[in-house]
Structure formats: structure tokens, C-alpha cells
Amino acid sequence: MTEAMRQPVLLATDLSPRSDRALDRALLLARSWRVPLVALTVVPTGAGLVTHPVLALSSDAVAQRAARRQAERRLRADLADATVPPIVHVEQGEVTSTVLAVAQAERCGLIVTGVARHEALARMLLGSTVETLARRAPLPLLVVRERARQGYTQVLVTTDFSEHARHALQTAAALFPEAAFTVFHAFGNPYPLLAGMDVEQVRQAGRAAAEEQARLFLDATPLPTAVRAGIRLRLAYGDPGLLLREHGAEHPGELVVLGTQRRSGLTGLLLGSVAERVLELAQxxxxxxxPQSSA
Known part of the structure; x- marks a missing residue:
């Protein structure tokens, strides 16, 4: 077992029905890795109470305490059949900061959450809590959309051949060493198209350049022998978000992995336009x- 699989798993749930998928996945991972499950729900303060699934009639101190008690009852009821004894947290405050504070206090190695709203409204949600977590979390964040029927057996790692993409591949290999890995790269034209150029010839040149970059990238990436032996390379021309959405429809249950990068001169993280589209469009x-900590 790798060090990445020895730390507690944090489930961040808003207690909505679609968060049940994240709960099931978090339980499966904690059971498989034999680590504690930390289950957290955050009850907003003040007027935010009315937007939470645990509704309160007012925002006074009595209503706040009642909302917390009701949230804890619901969370414990959701976890009643858990085969892993959970550590339950019901907190109040700003959601992202609270999730990160609990993750740090419990020394968690992974945050698991879900897309709680209907997919047609996913962008609204990703523009807030999930996307903010993806930008700020110093540990991996698993955004769950699919039902957790089994452990991940197929993992697709997106790459732009950068160091943060290398770290994402190594992290995924450490977390899921028994899965079959595909390294995915969406390429474009290697130079601007001019009048009279053969479009297909230019595209083939782009593929050839991507194949060489991929070979150099994988050769320079330390990986477990078993993972390296089974890696497949998938190169495709076009928009990575749309390509991965189509790929996901054909390969349900496959985990998509992407890396973030650190903002220059800042402590925050930058998803980048490609990562944002993947997070928004992937099914x-x-x-x-x-990125790997420099500490």
C-alpha cells in the first residue's frame, strides 16, 4: 500500500440526493484502503440556511442549533449502513474554507464530493463550491458523477506534457495502482494553416509531434512497473473538453484525472482553461x- 492510500478519506456532502453517489464512492475507497472515513456537511450561517437542504425558519441562534442537529441526524442516517465507522463533522461557516480546515485537521489524503445539481445546471455549481475547492485544495479532489458500482479499473489521465500533468499521473498511479491507465492528449495544428495547405497533412504533422512529446514525457516519468507496462496512449485532434465528454459516454465508469498548476507569485491554484472545460463537460x-508541494 502506498502512502497516498493510508490517509483518511474526507466526504464533503450537502445531504442532497445526488451527493449519495459521492457518499457511496467515499465509502468504497475507505473500505478498500482500510482508512477512516471523515464525513462532513457544512450548514451555512444566517440567511444561507434557507438554501441548505436542512431548512430553518429563521436565522437566529436557536434556528442555527436546530439546523445543525437536524443535519447531523440526516448525515448519520445516511451513514447508518456504512461498513467503515465514520468520523462525523457538522460545521457552520463558509463551505470551502470549512472543508479545507477539516481536511487539514483530520490529515486527510483525498476529498470526495459530488455534483449535487442536475447536469444541465452543473456549470452553476462548478462556478461555486466545486470549482473553488478544485482551485484551493492542497490535496486531490474527487468529483463524483457516476454510481460507485466497483473500484476504478480504468483511469484516463489528461496531459499537456507539463510537470503538473506528470505529478497528476504519478498521483493517480499511487492511488489506483491496479487500474489500467490511458494517457490522453488533445493536439492541434503545429503551425497556422495558410491558403493552399493540405489540412490533413498539417493534422498528421500535429499528431507526429504529439507522439514524440508523449514518448519523451512517459520516458521521463517515474512510475510503478506494472502501471507503466499497461499504459495506453490516446491522441486526438480537437477540443479536449468535448473529446472527453464523448469518450466518457462510450466508457462509463472510467476515472478522468487532470492536474492543476500554481498561480505565479500566489499561493492559490490555477485550473487553466483546458482543466476547467474538462471539469465542466466530463460525464x-x-x-x-x-501541484506537488515545494515544502
Missing amino acids: SDVLVVP
């Missing part, structure tokens, strides 16, 4: 991996 579960 599969997505593992967001932050």
Missing part, C-alpha cells in the same frame, strides 16, 4: 490533482 468522475 465521468474527475480527480483533480494539485
Whole structure:
């Protein structure tokens, strides 16, 4: 077992029905890795109470305490059949900061959450809590969309051949060493198209350049022998978000992995336009991996 699989798993749930998928996945991972499950729900303060599934009639101190008690009852009821004894947290405050504070206090190695709203409204949600977590979390974030029927057996790692993409691949290999890995790269034209150029010839040149970059990238990436032996390379021309959405429809249950990068001169993280589109459009579960700490 790797060090990445020895730390507690944090489930961040808003207690909505679609969060049940994240709960099932978090339980499966904690049971498989034999680590504690930390289950957290955050009850907003003040007027935010009315937007939470645990409704309160007012925002006074009595209503706040009642909302917390009701949230804890619901969370414990959701976990009643858990085969892993959970550590339950019901907190109040700003959601993202609270999730990160609990993750740090419990020394968690992975945050698991879900897309709680209907997919047609996913962008609204990703523009708030999930996307903010993906930008700020110093540990991997698993965004669950699919039902957790089994452990991940197929993992697709997106890459732009950068160091943060390398770290994402290594992290996924450490977390899921028995899965079959595909390294995915969406390429474009290697130079601007001019009048009279053969479009197909230019595209083939782009593929050839991508194949060489991929070979150099994989050769320079330390990986477990078993993972390296089974890696497949998938190169495709076009928009990565749309390509991965189509791929996910054909490969349900496959985990998509993407890396984030650190903003220059800042402590925050930058998803980047490609990562944002993947997180927004992918139909599969997505593992967001932050850059390796320099500490």
C-alpha cells in the first residue's frame, strides 16, 4: 500500500440526493484502503440556511442549533449502513474554507464530493463550491458523477506534457495502482494553416509531434512497473473538453484525472482553461490533482 492510500478519506456532502453517489464512492475507497472515513456537511450561517437542504425558519441562534442537529441526524442516517465507522463533522461557516480546515485537521489524503445539481445546471455549481475547492485544495479532489458500482479499473489521465500533468499521473498511479491507465492528449495544428495547405497533412504533422512529446514525457516519468507496462496512449485532434465528454459516454465508469498548476507569485491554484472545460463537460468522475508541494 502506498502512502497516498493510508490517509483518511474526507466526504464533503450537502445531504442532497445526488451527493449519495459521492457518499457511496467515499465509502468504497475507505473500505478498500482500510482508512477512516471523515464525513462532513457544512450548514451555512444566517440567511444561507434557507438554501441548505436542512431548512430553518429563521436565522437566529436557536434556528442555527436546530439546523445543525437536524443535519447531523440526516448525515448519520445516511451513514447508518456504512461498513467503515465514520468520523462525523457538522460545521457552520463558509463551505470551502470549512472543508479545507477539516481536511487539514483530520490529515486527510483525498476529498470526495459530488455534483449535487442536475447536469444541465452543473456549470452553476462548478462556478461555486466545486470549482473553488478544485482551485484551493492542497490535496486531490474527487468529483463524483457516476454510481460507485466497483473500484476504478480504468483511469484516463489528461496531459499537456507539463510537470503538473506528470505529478497528476504519478498521483493517480499511487492511488489506483491496479487500474489500467490511458494517457490522453488533445493536439492541434503545429503551425497556422495558410491558403493552399493540405489540412490533413498539417493534422498528421500535429499528431507526429504529439507522439514524440508523449514518448519523451512517459520516458521521463517515474512510475510503478506494472502501471507503466499497461499504459495506453490516446491522441486526438480537437477540443479536449468535448473529446472527453464523448469518450466518457462510450466508457462509463472510467476515472478522468487532470492536474492543476500554481498561480505565479500566489499561493492559490490555477485550473487553466483546458482543466476547467474538462471539469465542466466530463460525464465521468474527475480527480483533480494539485501541484506537488515545494515544502
